[in-house]
Amino acid sequence: MEITQEQKLNSQVIQKAWEDPQFMSELIANPVATIEKLTGHKISLPEGQKLVVIDQSDDSTVYFNVPRKVDFNSLELTPEQLELVAGGITPTFVALGYGIMAGVAIYAATHQ
Template sequence: MEITKEQILLQTIVQKAWEDTAFKQELIANPIEAIEKLTGKKVNLPNGKTIVVKDQTDDSVVYINIPAEVNMDDMELNEEQLEIVAGGGTLPPAVQGITSSLNGVELSE
């Protein structure tokens, strides 16, 4: 699987936030300005979109991000996704991270 420019940018931002507390605080307070300073490029968001940054580095807390609902009627799986569904692939790193952060978490009735 090819890594996209957006994925590389996101990894760069996260890595910088892990390494630089002042950058992390600026990213939380003013994400667009912080990203522009880091990259030297202007951030252009589609009309009506905003960026929200939450510090989720506290490993004693399990964070759940609820994404926008996907219209499954318009969704088509690529070959890699079909392999995962069929049991022949591996979960993406982001999902692996979520599942590993849930280790030890139990639900009780």
């Protein structure tokens, strides 16, 4: 699996947060400005959305993230995903797969 530019950026931010407590504090307080300062790249969030950073590095705490509900009416599937749906797999599994694969990719990028 090829690592995308976004995954490399995520890895860079996570690594810096692990190594630099001051950076971690700034990242939590003002994530967009802190990431832009580190990377030199502008972050454009969709209108009405915000970026929230939560420090999940405490080994004594288990975190469970509840993602936003997928609007299946506006979901656009690739031809391969359409084939899966036509074969009997529901879009829920496809949407959950996106989240799982994103988490796996971020984990892989940060644990090399």
